[in-house]
Amino acid sequence: MYPASQVPSAVPQMQFTARRVKGERYSAVKTLRKQDPYINFELPPRRIDGDTSGKSAPRTITFNGARHMHDSAPFELWDPCENDFRYPTEKELSWIMNTYHAIAVDIAFPVLVVETHTPPDPVPLTVGCVLTHFLKPGTDIPPRPMWANAVHLSNPRLRDPAVESGTLLGAYANPSVKEMMAIVDALKTLCNFKAVNFIRPHIVVELKEDRQYEKRSLPGIVAGRPTLYHQSERDYWQTRDTPYGKERAIQPDPEKQIQDDTSYLDHDDGRLCPGVRVSSGPLTNSGNRAAVSMSSTSGVVLRHGSLERLTLADHGFPTTTEVYRPDTDGVIIGEITHRLPALDIALAKLWNPFRYTNTRYFEAPVPIRLLRHSEFGSEWCELDGMTTGVVFLLRQYDRICERTDDDPLNEVDGTRRIVWQPQFVFECVGPTTGKGIIDGICGAPIVTEAGGVAGFFHQAERPMVFVRCLGYNN
Structure with a gap:
């Protein structure tokens, strides 16, 4: 259980629990990543409840995240004594070149870029425990550190x-x-x-x-x-050039659905779960017809006593409080009762008899509890969006940005105070660069292997994903 006293201050005091139950998508979104051989990765085995041996999750935790199950490099490029990355030796570089038939290897820590005409099958997410992008030779690679104009x-x-x-x-x-x-x-x-x-x-x-x-x-x-x-x-x-995008655009088969609009109410036990498609209503709160209906990915159910609320992407419901599933031709499953614009989170009350469970999240880890900023390190996370299927993310950087306080009670002489909001900056690997694909991930929970929810998908400048921290103490 997640103690109410420890719930991040920016989120209402609620809690949720989960156990691991297998879930499955019933659409082509599940295999979208297999359309591009450069991101055709496999998922690691899930840790089984009660198993503390680590044998069911063969991944070695390092400073820079984790060794992916298909990372067979006989070395690590992080030096714990120097607390820094180290360049590969001539022998190690030769191993990378020969193993992946590389035309070139770009070493720009904390990332490696391997250019090859024959990406491995399946693709490892790391080489030597360092996040690695496999690219077609000739793809534009932006400089690191990132370019700045002043x-x-x-x-x-x-x-x-x-x-x-x-x-x-x-x-x-x-x-x-x-x-x-x-x-x-x-x-x-x-x-x-x-x-x-x-x-x-x-x-x-x-x-x-x-x-x-x-x-x-x-x-x-x-x-x-x-x-x-x-x-x-x-x-x-x-203002940065979009890296890796030109060669990564996935064009789904037009005969197949780009979005997973399966009615999961008719499958398995009839319960919805994180990662399903939700849509804003056809009418605005004033009763007029909405100019557009937006679709996004559902989050998790938070619980406080007998009160339950479903998290959604706030910007996905700009003019309406009604929540439809899977689209406006479907059914209303709930209504938004509270908004947290600073976190881009809306909280919705689910209507009976619709049921929602956190005990499965398709191919991503099951969400168990919310994480504060201080509880989350540089580790691999996953999300499973209704337009992408599973996507891997690694916290690479941090950001703190200025914003206007949303609370009108904090106004001074009619001016709202300026506050600073910390964000995680993730680098993602997955089918997120095709036209229209990334738009529907918003609202999807980003979950660690241990089930911690680091935040919810909010904004991306590919391949970077920006996630607003749920809770923090100065």
């Missing part, structure tokens, strides 16, 4: 502004919320910015456009990390 502002000779607070980050350490806020406070006195990205081992600060800066006028080292600056009207991640 690098001329950085001056590594200026004093590190985070020194006074004692904040010092390791090159590949995950910053705590307290450390991120200390860096925000230190930078506030020097520049106007809207977000800070912790792109291991660097920091990229997104500057607002309301101020001009002299060349080399901002610190090039913050909290011990090399720091770059980016100044644009658009978010930093939106």
